[in-house]
Amino acid sequence: MPIKINTISTLKKELHNLPREVLIEHCLRIAKYKKDNKELLNYLLFESDDEHAYIQQIKNEVEQEFTTINTNTFYYIKKSIRRIHRIVTKYIRHSGKKETQVELLIFFCQQMRACGISFRDSKVMVNLYERQLKAIHKALSALHEDIRIDYESELEEVDQPLR
Numbered sequence: 001m002p003i004k005i006n007t008i009s010t011l012k013k014e015l016h017n018l019p020r021e022v023l024i025e026h027c028l029r030i031a032k033y034k035k036d037n038k039e040l041l042n043y044l045l046f047e048s049d050d051e052h053a054y055i056q057q058i059k060n061e062v063e064q065e066f067t068t069i070n071t072n073t074f075y076y077i078k079k080s081i082r083r084i085h086r087i088v089t090k091y092i093r094h095s096g097k098k099e100t101q102v103e104l105l106i107f108f109c110q111q112m113r114a115c116g117i118s119f120r121d122s123k124v125m126v127n128l129y130e131r132q133l134k135a136i137h138k139a140l141s142a143l144h145e146d147i148r149i150d151y152e153s154e155l156e157e158v159d160q161p162l163r
Helices: 008-015 020-033 035-047 051-067 074-095 098-114 123-141 144-160
Strands: none
Touching: 020 035, 035 051, 035 074, 051 074, 051 098, 074 098, 074 123, 098 123, 098 144, 123 144
């Protein structure tokens, strides 16, 4: 019989009752087990204060990844783009902010369009691109109207069928 896992609210209440030293030990123990946990803790402690620099750092990494795509076969191209997409998604999850999600997904779509590879014959790549556009529109709808206006020109550029 599997161990019963408590709800988030129960865990939150229990964490409030723990002494500071024990809480720090638990956080470090969690960070040791998975690279994702360690990356999230790193973001929360060191990078969440300057979201703009965080976004710029991710954009630089994504741009670098797009320049190193293996173009020998279309299989490797698809595999590389899906890997880049996983990286972007992971960073978006770390931030949890809709503005960051919109900005990074728009940048990802811009890079897909600019990489010089024709995707129109690949249903998988067209669907990936269209899912990103849907995610952008969904995240934009949750933002304030003034912020939405800031992204309109960039969105018009990527909100077209993939060539």
